Amino acid sequence: MIYSLRASLATLLLAWSAGAAAQGATYSNPLPLRLADGSLAESCADPSLLRDRTSSPTVWYLYCTMDPVSRKERDGAGWKFRMMPVYRSVDLVNWYFVRDAFEQRPAGIAGPKAGLWAPEPVYQNGSYYLYFTVTDVADRHSPEKGCENDSAIAVATSAAPAGPWKVSERLVVAPRRAGAGCNFHWSFDPDVVEDSQGERFLYYGSYGGGLYVQRLAKDGLRVEGDPVRIGAANRYEGAEVVRHGKHWYLFASSTDCCRGPLTGYALYVGRAATPEGPFLDRHGNDMAAARVGGSPVLAQNGNRWVGAGHNTVFQDAAGQWWTFYHAVDRNQGYFSVEDKLTRRPLLLDRIDWVDGWPVIARGGGPTDTPQPAPALRKGPGVDRILVGHSQIKAAPLWSERFAGAALDARWQWVRPGAAGSWATGQPGLRMATQQADLHVDTNNAAVLATPLPDGDLMIEARIRLDAPLDCCALPVQAGLVVMRDDDNYVKLVELAHDGLRQVEFGKELAPVERGYPRYGNTVVGTPGEWTGLRVEIRRGKDEERYTAWSNQDGKGWVQGGTWTHRLGGKARLGLVAMGGGGHAVTFDQVSVTRLR
Secondary structure (H helix, E strand, C coil): CHHHHHHHHHHHHHHHHHHHHCCCCEECCCCCEECCCCCEECCCCCCEEEECCCCCCCCEEEECCCECCCCCCEECCEECCECCEEEEECCCCCEEEEEECCCCCCCCCECCCCCEEEEEEEEECCEEEEEEEECCECHHHCCCCCCCCCCEEEEEEECCCCCCCEECCCCCECCCECCCCCCECCCCCCEEEECCCCCEEEEEEECCCEEEEEEECCCCCCEEEEEEEEECCCCCEEEEEEEECCEEEEEEEECCCCCHHHCCCEEEEEEECCCCCCCECCCCCECCCCECCCEEEECCCCCCEEEEEEEEEEECCCCCEEEEEEEEECCCCEEECCCCEECCCEEEEEEEEECCEEEEHHHCCCCCCCEECCCCCCCCCCCCCCCCCCCCCEEEEEEECCCCCCCCCCCEEECCCCCCCEECCCCCEEEECCCCCEECCEECCCEEEEECCCCCEEEEEEEEEECCCCCCCCCEEEEEEEEEECCEEEEEEEEEECCEEEEEEEEECCCCCCCCCCEEEEECCCCCCCEEEEEEEEECCCCEEEEEEEEECCCCEEEEEEEEECCCCCCEEEEEEECCCCCEEEEEEEEEEEEC
16 A cells, blocks of 8 residues: 555656646546546536645545446445545646545444435644534444434544544534434534634534534534534535635535436525525525525536536645535446446536626636646636626517416417316416426426527526425426427426426426436526526527526526527427415416517
């Protein structure tokens, strides 16, 4: 092991010398991660970064979640799950394997099937600390024996950033009950920050219960005081908090991380005056509120990458800000479809600060072309580029206010709703929500549809979903569908479910290869009393790109992610009100515009 580590360090220094000598160095996503045998690792989920405080030149260490990293590696008849692999680099682009953080699950704190997720390395108190998630704690640490979802935050310490690590027998955050029996909140994804007074804060949590922040004791081994919720349940995970200027910024990820080519994971941001929040987005919406806030800051853009998120943020030697994150190649989404093991390669993109807000990859989403590399020495670094959305050039085709006593001839029902379930001239079109859906094999929802013209289009609607904020046990939703048929569509809807209100942008397709998902979703901006929905359609030779926007009470359009699909020239626009009964939606206006 000593020889291999020295050899690895020599390789790193040679790479640094070559990189330092080169001017205008570039990189392309995904970044190369070289294993001990020289082969490339294919995945680094939940990446986190640490700078060695003692090395010169600077050596950086990268830590990844417990996962398979290569198609070639096996453990007996199954996949080899590396126990949080650690890599190092001197140029932040080329990474070389050092070791797994652990050779096996720490038996004193982890159950026999536990995942060790989302490592968070920190230098404090003259030592290196490694915080991590234990998805299933050993029974002696759990208030309910025999459970497999009693997650917690653990910590290990070391004199060096590569380890070896000594695990504390005391959990930093113990399992937190959400109800009787094996019902626990999700204590995932630790993140540590320190303020100017030397106070440290630990962020943790996930969809099950929400995101929390709590003060960290001086010894770094336990939390103190009461937790403060900073992110809504069922919405956010993967907290990453940094200070820039006078604000603290919370980056957090949303939706399913791991659905292969239908992964809609994306990154959102809010800022606060203190590390304990509240974290508000660009329009002042709280990321912990029922009408959940969070400004999209990194979303898929229609290239090869989907599901970008769970990031770490840092500055290079020139002071330029950057972020590492994982994403999914939609053309190579899985290690194994049968085992539901999604490949999540390591990506890097720059952050610029515009009007006090972070803009990643110049606002264009994950990059897949050569980019200027991080600076290795002090200096001007890469040029700062101001960004902004270009003005949309469009020619209106038609607009519908539903003011008359009957529907215009352009509209036709697919599975009409029951008598009295809709009416025009209310003003607008009012539709009762149905306990019906368009989702995989459930295709019983009524759809009010109209043909769409060819070419590039922009569809807009203004809706009001009349449902209380503490609604709903079922996923009540209303909005737009662009569909070829019941199993091939994109939908943009306001969604009310489990006390959370958000704008969902989903995609369904069929047929798919065996084992592949048929539906995936991402989310856009915050809904309001009145919510604007916009879908841009850009038609290419082999597929179309559908980009979602939302508008909250006229405050301005917020751009979300892009799904690609092949709906073709016969796609129709549909209006839907579905998911659960007992509520209603008003369509105030629907319009279609040709994009130039």
